[in-house]
Amino acid sequence: MTKQRPKTDTSAVNVADYIVARLAAEGIDHCFGVAGDYVFPICDAVDNSAKVKWIGCANELNASYAADGYARIRGAAMLATTYGVGELSAMNGVMGAKAERSLVFHVVGMPSYQHQRLHKIAHHTLGDGVFGNFVELSAGAACCHAVINPENCVVEMERIIAEARRNNQPAYIAVPSDYALSPVVSADVKPIVPKSNEAALQKAMAIIAERINKAKSIVAFPAFTISRLGLQKEAQKAIEALGCPFVTTLMEKCVIGESHPQFAGMYAGAVSEPKTRKIIEGADLVLDLGGVNLNDITTAAYSGQLDLSRFVTVGLDDVRIGDQVIANVRLEDILSGLAKLKPSSAPYKGKPQGLAQVNGRPSDKITMAALYPRYAAFLRAGDTVILETGSSSLGVTPTILPDGVRVEAQVLWGSIGWATPAAFGVALADPSRRTILITGEGSHQLTANDVGAMGRFGANVIVFVLNNGGYLIERALEENPDWTYNDVAPWNYAELPKALGCANWYTARVTTVGELDEAMKAARASKTGAYIEIVGGKMDMPPALAFAHGQLQAMYGDTP
Template identity: 45%
Template sequence: MSAPTVAQYTLRRLSELGLDRIFGVPGDYAFSIDDAAELVPGLSWVACSNELNAAYAADGYARIRGAAMLSTTYGVGELSAINGVMGSKAHRLPVFHLVGKPSERIQRLGLITHHNLGDTVYDRFQPLSAAAACVSAVLTPDNCVDELERVIREALRQSMPAYLVISELNGGQPVLGTPISGTPLGAVKRQQSVPQELEAAVRTILSRLEAATNPVALLTHLVSRYGCRDQALAFIGKTNLPTAITPNDKGTMDEGMAQYVGLNAGNLSSSEAVRNLVNNADLVLDIGGIVTTELNTGFWTGHYDASKTVSINDNWVRAGEKVFVNVAIDDVLHALHERTTTRCADHGMKLEPSALTGHPEDPSSSASFYPRLQRPLRSDDTVVIETGTCMTHLNKMLLPAGVSAEGQGLWGSIGWATPACLGVAMAKTSGRTWMVTGDGSHQLTLNELAVMGRYGINPRIFVLNNGLFGIEDVISERGHDYDDLAPVNYHLLPHAFGCKNWLSARVSTVAELDQVLEQIDAHDGAAYIEVMIPNAESQPMADAIIDSGYKLSTPQPG
């Protein structure tokens, strides 16, 4: 049997992690990669509308499968994808970004080609794309086997993107050396622990937990990125630890668990009871490493006392002034679950879905929409949350048992959700995919609806139409022309994009909303619903709150 080409071997080796899709846009210098995608068994090419959308879709896929593949061409393609890949880096997702490059014969002859700046500098884009990754390599027939193992290991160890350059010439030449057969991602041990550091860290955590009278846990999305969410939830259940999440981590906790208490974000917490519970705790067990951005802390009104906080990070633990290094998060959680005997008192907080509001003849609004969205969600469903005003509502919404959510609150690139919804839906093997987006964010990437229709995926999409960039009004002031949007009849888009068997509608009253939600539940295809929302909802926050996030005003003297 002949040796596989560099491109074929690379895609096969990555697909063995459990990846069955590669997202991208074809390009001439990447043809060896594009062609290989059609030859690797079990792997399918997903032709996205543009490179940025492809990067967003790969991001969404990686959130479900643990990793993803993205392919773009040299220069124009890879640079268009950087924003999406950088978002994956911020949210700790191993996206393998494969880029085709002009042949070494062109480079050695000093020929000038397109997708460059009219000169013979062919590696100028590599530092830019590599900056969005944690590891990179230029693959050749001679180094492909060894370099690929190094890149895979490091991308999984850090749970961040990797950047792989394959020239069009090298991509079509045979691999030299002995190919390696990989294992599914779930069977890969991504980090190792130094035994004495692990034992000291675990004993410290157990001791602090045993001594605490009113401990509380906060769970972050990092446990999902390292495949140990189930371990974390099992530990929380065994200890009966009251557990909150921060806005960036919506969907990480199973909110049907008795231990869930709500969203903690300082003055913007889901309730005063949650804020008080965390503030008054004598031990805050931070499982995954809280990111203390302004949106995650209620514009920095939520503070964590370092002396009362124990943080379990990806490969290190901090307990006050003690830091333990080279301790893998999965090893720490496994040991804690095996050895803990502490069982905390019930938190006593009763969480209920938001009450339905509005009369049938009332105009549709956020107040009537979000409580109704809770009702049809079922276990194994995933809600994709766009950045914007919908994020502020959905983060506080109580998800039914077994329902997860994905958002991009840290990177916050509007338009992410629509292509990410494509990736999430393609990656899931059970349950449905729901998405909520504002019209402003949706306009950036709505062409990906055509890709959804082409590949026959069936998301449930809600576009909240208020005719403006509502979140900008909330954090600024009303009346700016730059916040107004081009008018779009969104509910007509699925038909225009060739989507088959899509339930599409525009609703403007509570009665219409109730009716379409019933139709969605009985429909076996995708749903795309334009929900009219009054733009008067987007009122600016108080000046003091806005300034707490942007720090523009001169402080009072004294």
């Protein structure tokens, strides 16, 4: 029998207890992480907390992905890792959260201050008696950081929380293990709430209103940050007040329901629908609400013709109009101001596009043409769908989805393997919604071990894994799709849940359209998690990926 460590004494508020309690006050109910001796005081504080539950993940990278997913739904998340080996393993996931503005408080337990002062040679170090090597590295994955001690704990936590909230990006909090157990030195500090400077807000609104009045055509471009801050309703009210059309990119899929009459489609450069492209590229004024990320993926390799001089960009904390930047202006306040404006003409009314037609006979093999319309038909209001980077996201996002569906994908950072742990975090963040994971087997192999954590903590995710014999996204972007480095180990995917402890999950391996339809019905009816392995063709691609592959082949010719 394993001897358990004694619980941390909570008769006095120590640094670890204070950190956990203060983050709980930010609406965080779960802490993702992997235990380690330097971070034991934080782990103990979580275990002692009546408000925060410890969620042990298979590894630190998975924990960081799960925290990212959780933060996208709840507005913030907590990640706890040990010094060096733990924090560095988590860094990729934390950096992805920084890139895509997901607020993760990364708490790291450091070696004791006593050992640091004496330059002891300790494990998880480089053996040189130096203990600050990794602070700079981990701080680079965050928008702010602090090394906490009993004297600065209260003040620094308020500064860190305010700055992380202002940027909606990760914060790095390092705590030496002996300081973590020391009583907090009290300080009379009030929480800092980021807010607009009133004069700057009035100036920004006056300029925006003037630009709106002068423009003959306006289009709104709500950014992914709208959903990160939970401002979907506020953005919709602003767009409805303006009466203008709005478009989204792959990163903003379903940020506002796609049946809305002002929705003018998804913009993706040259592969956009012609009407959508004309509306945004020809507009006199583009209202960028939140800071749209026009990267190589969202613009189909920069294939659009957007005139950025026509953009008014409302960031999280500033407004940018040409070369002019008006600082200390919050996005939510600008949205509130826009919602009070009166449109100068009748609202734009597009023709909502319905769901794609489901096709294929029951005995047919599963093709992408049959699969992606089925995903759209399977989803319903109240679902949150998590899309893996690669063919999964490129297949689902061009398809119109029902209103009330929430979509999360890591489009900019694009770290394969993100979606499986992120789905775990999303499911814990809001169990009132059904979480649907759509991934491919190549990405899934990187982080599939946290399917076990889903079962352990009752996260009843429906998992769809497309098994097409390797990395389809890489094959599509290659002159020669047969390079062996795009192959993966041939796992028996449908058997994974049981092996990982999810014995009561519904599982199936499907090869025909009829089998897929039956499995989807069973998964939807399941009261526990469900896991469906879908066998597809090695080079069968969704249209967007097939387009890219065709362009590549036309450029280089067939490779024997």
